[in-house]
Amino acid sequence: MAKNLLTASFAYVCILFTSFWTFEAEMxxxxxxxxxxxxxxxxxxxxxxxxxxxxxxxxxxxY
Known part of the structure; x- marks a missing residue:
């Protein structure tokens, strides 16, 4: 359970970082x-x- 939660958290942070990085570059x-x-x-x-x-x-x- 902890491994799945860690994986979901890591994926969320990566997607969020990518979306903000793209948005900031566009701005x-x-x-x-x-x-x-x-x-x-x-x-x-x-x-x-x-x-x-x-x-x-x-x-x-x-979870």
């Missing part, structure tokens, strides 16, 4: 772009992060 590339495109990018990323956290929480509840 940096749009630094001189319009504010609307940055807000649109964030509004597209936020539901994904909410779904990811929900899946992680469900994984923890299963």
């Amino acid at each position: 940096r590339s749009n630094l001189y772009g319009s504010l609307n495109s940055d807000l649109f990018s964030f509004s597209q990323t936020l539901p994904f992060l909410k779904a990811l956290f929900s899946a992680y929480k469900n994984t923890l509840m299963a």
